[in-house]
Amino acid sequence: xxxSIKNLTANVDGKEILKGINLDIKAGxxxxxxxxxxxxxxxxxxxxSGRDGYEVTGGEIHYKGQDLLxxxxxxxxxQGIFLAMQYPVELPGVNNMTFLRESMNAIRRSRxxxxxxxxxxxxxxREKADSVKxxxxxxxxxxxxxxxxxxKKRNEILQMVMLEPYLAILDxxxxxxxxxxxxxxxxxxxxxRSPERxxxxxxxxxxxxxxxxPDHVHVLSDGRIIRSGGKELALELEARGYxxxxxxxxx
Amino acid sequence: MNQxxxxxxxxxxxxxxxxxxxxxxxxxxxxxxxxxxxxEIGFPNAKIEAWKYTGIEGLLKQGFETTDKLPEFPExxxxxxxxxxxxxxxxxxxxxxxxADLSTCDTAGITVGNLRSAMAASDRAVLEVxxxxxxxxxxxxxxxxxxxxxxxxxxxxxxxxxxxxxIELLHVATKSAEGQALRSRHLIMLETGASANLIExxxxxxxxxxxxxxxxxxxxxxxxxxxxxxxxxxxPRAYHLSDIxxxxxxxxxxxxxxAAVGAAWSRTLIHNRFTAQGANCELDGLYLAGDGQLTDxxxxxxxxxxxxxxxxNFRGILHGAGKAVxxxxxxxxxxxxxxxxxxxxxxxxxxxxxxxxxxxxxxILADDVQCSHGTTVGQLDPQAVFYLRSRGLDEQRARxxxxxxxxxxxxxxxxxETLRLQLADVIRQQLQS
Numbered sequence: 001x002x003x004s005i006k007n008l009t010a011n012v013d014g015k016e017i018l019k020g021i022n023l024d025i026k027a028g029x030x031x032x033x034x035x036x037x038x039x040x041x042x043x044x045x046x047x048x049s050g051r052d053g054y055e056v057t058g059g060e061i062h063y064k065g066q067d068l069l070x071x072x073x074x075x076x077x078x079q080g081i082f083l084a085m086q087y088p089v090e091l092p093g094v095n096n097m098t099f100l101r102e103s104m105n106a107i108r109r110s111r112x113x114x115x116x117x118x119x120x121x122x123x124x125x126r127e128k129a130d131s132v133k134x135x136x137x138x139x140x141x142x143x144x145x146x147x148x149x150x151x152k153k154r155n156e157i158l159q160m161v162m163l164e165p166y167l168a169i170l171d172x173x174x175x176x177x178x179x180x181x182x183x184x185x186x187x188x189x190x191x192x193r194s195p196e197r198x199x200x201x202x203x204x205x206x207x208x209x210x211x212x213x214p215d216h217v218h219v220l221s222d223g224r225i226i227r228s229g230g231k232e233l234a235l236e237l238e239a240r241g242y243x244x245x246x247x248x249x250x251x
Numbered sequence: 252m253n254q255x256x257x258x259x260x261x262x263x264x265x266x267x268x269x270x271x272x273x274x275x276x277x278x279x280x281x282x283x284x285x286x287x288x289x290x291e292i293g294f295p296n297a298k299i300e301a302w303k304y305t306g307i308e309g310l311l312k313q314g315f316e317t318t319d320k321l322p323e324f325p326e327x328x329x330x331x332x333x334x335x336x337x338x339x340x341x342x343x344x345x346x347x348x349x350x351a352d353l354s355t356c357d358t359a360g361i362t363v364g365n366l367r368s369a370m371a372a373s374d375r376a377v378l379e380v381x382x383x384x385x386x387x388x389x390x391x392x393x394x395x396x397x398x399x400x401x402x403x404x405x406x407x408x409x410x411x412x413x414x415x416x417x418i419e420l421l422h423v424a425t426k427s428a429e430g431q432a433l434r435s436r437h438l439i440m441l442e443t444g445a446s447a448n449l450i451e452x453x454x455x456x457x458x459x460x461x462x463x464x465x466x467x468x469x470x471x472x473x474x475x476x477x478x479x480x481x482x483x484x485x486x487p488r489a490y491h492l493s494d495i496x497x498x499x500x501x502x503x504x505x506x507x508x509x510a511a512v513g514a515a516w517s518r519t520l521i522h523n524r525f526t527a528q529g530a531n532c533e534l535d536g537l538y539l540a541g542d543g544q545l546t547d548x549x550x551x552x553x554x555x556x557x558x559x560x561x562x563x564n565f566r567g568i569l570h571g572a573g574k575a576v577x578x579x580x581x582x583x584x585x586x587x588x589x590x591x592x593x594x595x596x597x598x599x600x601x602x603x604x605x606x607x608x609x610x611x612x613x614x615i616l617a618d619d620v621q622c623s624h625g626t627t628v629g630q631l632d633p634q635a636v637f638y639l640r641s642r643g644l645d646e647q648r649a650r651x652x653x654x655x656x657x658x659x660x661x662x663x664x665x666x667x668e669t670l671r672l673q674l675a676d677v678i679r680q681q682l683q684s
Contacts, residue, residue, distance in 0.1 A: 091656055094659075099639075102644055106645070
C-alpha cells in the first residue's frame with residue numbers, strides 16, 4: 001500500500017474541515033479527488049505535504065507503512081512525496097536552476113546517494129524543461145518570479161519530473177490553464193505514471209481527467225468522501241454536476 | 252572626555268611635528284587646520300542626529316593608536332589568493348602601508364600610485380585636490396584622518412581612456428594591525444570621458460582589532476564613468492569608518508556597489524552633491540550584521556542643480572543580535588528641476604534580537620521632479636520556507652537560500668564574478684555560524 005488514510009479529521013482555525021476521510025491508494029494507481037469548493041480537497045492535499053496551519057484531530061495516515069504525520073515536511077519530500085501547488089510561491093532572488101539542484105541534492109543526500117554533478121544536472125534539466133515545454137530562459141530566472149500562471153504550473157511539473165516522487169499530489173493544477181498548457185502539464189504527469197508511483201489529482205473540474213485518466217475517482221463534500229467510483233464517475237459529474245450527489249448524501 | 256580629546260590633540264600635534272621636513276610637501280598647513288578643526292568639534296556623540304544610533308564609546312575605549320609601525324609582513328603566498336584577478340592596475344596596502352612590489356600598473360592611460368610618494372615628490376596635481384571634495388571633515392574622525400593621514404591610493408585615468416579590466420585597491424590587515432589606528436586617504440580622478448571600473452576591497456588575514464579610518468575622494472570630470480565595487484570584509488574585531496565624497500561634473504556617471512559584511516563596527520558615508528547637470532549617481536548596497544556587529548550606511552545625495560538622476564537601493568540582513576543603521580537623505584533644491592531621485596531600503600530580520608534603525612529622508616523643494624522612497628523591514632515568508640521544505644530542503648537550508656535570494660539583488664549588481672561568488676560564500680558562512 002502506498003498511502004492509507006484512516007478516519008482522518010482535521011481543523012483549520014478551530015473549525016472542523018475534514019470529518020473522517022478514509023482512502024487507500026496502491027502503488028501505480030492514480031486517484032482523482034473531486035468536489036465542490038470548500039469541501040476540504042486542498043486541506044487534504046496540504047496535510048499530506050505537512051503544511052502548517054492544519055490541526056489533525058484524529059485518525060491516521062500511513063505512507064509506505066510509516067506514520068506520515070510524525071514526519072517533517074522535508075522528510076516527506078525526501079521520502080518521495082511531492083505536492084504540485086495550486087499557487088506556487090515566488091522566490092525572488094532564488095535562481096530556478098539552483099533551487100532545482102538544491103532540491104535534488106537534498107533528496108539524494110537523505111537517501112545516501114551522491115549529489116548530482118553540474119554537467120549531468122544541466123543536461124537533465126534542459127531535457128526535462130523541454131519535455132514540459134518550459135522556456136529554457138525561465139531556468140535562469142528567479143523561481144516563479146514574474147512567471148505567468150501557466151509558466152508557474154509548468155515549473156511545478158518540471159520539479160515533479162526532476163524529483164521523480166513516489167506519491168505526487170496535484171492540487172488544482174488545472175486551475176487557470178489554457179488547453180495547451182493543460183495538455184503539456186498532463187503529458188508531464190502521464191510521463192511519470194509507473195507501477196511504483198501513485199498520484200492524487202485534486203480538481204474541481206472533470207476537464208483535467210480527459211488528459212490524466214484516473215483509476216479511481218472520489219467525491220469529497222463537507223469533509224467526507226461521499227462517493228467513490230471509476231473514471232465514469234467523473235463523466236457523470238461532468239454531465240450532472242455535484243447537486244444530485246450532495247442531495248443523495250444529505251438524504 | 253575632555254582629557255581624552257586633549258590626548259588626541261597632543262598626539263596629532265606630535266604627529267605633524269614628526270613629519271619628514273626635508274623635501275616634499277607633507278600638507279602641513281591642511282593638517283594643522285584639520286587638527287584645529289578636530290579640537291573644535293571633537294568626536295561625534297549621540298546628540299548629533301547622524302550618530303544617534305551609532306555609538307563610538309566602544310571604538311574610543313579600544314584606544315587605537317596612530318603609529319608608524321611597519322606590518323610584520325605576511326608570506327607572499329598568503330597574499331596571492333587576493334591577487335589572482337586580472338587587473339589594469341593594482342594598489343596593495345598591508346596594514347595601511349603601501350606595498351610597491353605587489354602593486355602593478357602597466358596599462359596606458361592610467362597612473363596608480365600612493366599619496367605618500369605624491370607628498371614626497373610635492374606633486375601639486377595630486378596635493379591640490381586633497382580635501383577639495385571632503386573639506387576638513389564633518390566629524391572628528393574625518394578631521395583626524397586629514398590631520399594624520401599616513402598614505403593612500405592615487406588613481407588617475409586620463410581623458411577618453413576606457414579600461415576593459417578593473418583597477419583594484421586592496422587593503423589587507425594582518426595580526427600586526429592589532430591596536431592600530433590606520434588612516435588612509437584615497438584619491439580617484441577620472442578625466443573627461445574616461446571610463447573605469449574600480450574594485451576596492453578590505454580583507455583581513457587574522458582576527459586583529461584595529462581601526463581603519465578612511466576618506467575617499469572621487470572626482471569624475473565631464474562625461475566620465477566609474478563603476479566602483481566596494482567590499483568590506485574586515486576582521487570580526489575591526490572598526491571600519493569610510494567617508495566617500497563624490498564630485499560629478501556634467502554628464503558624469505558613478506555607480507557604487509557596496510557590501511559591508513565584516514568588522515565589529517563599520518560605518519560608511521557616501522556623500523554626493525550634484526553641481527553640474529546631466530550627472531547620474533547610482534548606489535547599491537548590501538549589509539549583513541550578526542552577533543556583536545554594528546553596520547551603518549549614511550547616504551547624502553544633494554540635487555543642487557537640475558537634470559540629475561540618483562538611485563539608491565540598499566538591502567540588509569540582520570541575524571543573531573546584529574544591529575544596523577541606515578540613513579538615506581536626498582535633497583532636491585528649489586532650482587533642481589527635472590531631477591529623478593529614488594531611494595529604497597529593505598531589511599530582512601532573521602532573529603528577534605536583531606535591530607535596524609532605518610531613516611529614509613526626502614526633502615524636495617523643486618516641483619517638477621520624480622522622486623520616491625521606500626523602506627521595508629520584514630521576515631522570511633513562511634510560505635516560501637514551506638515551499639522549499641516541501642522540495643526536500645531542511646528548514647535551515649531553506650532559510651539560507653531565501654536569505655541569499657534577498658541579498659542577490661545587490662550581489663548580482665557586482666560586475667566581477669569572483670566578488671559575487673566570494674560574497675555569496677561569506678554570507679552563507681556567516682548565516683551558518
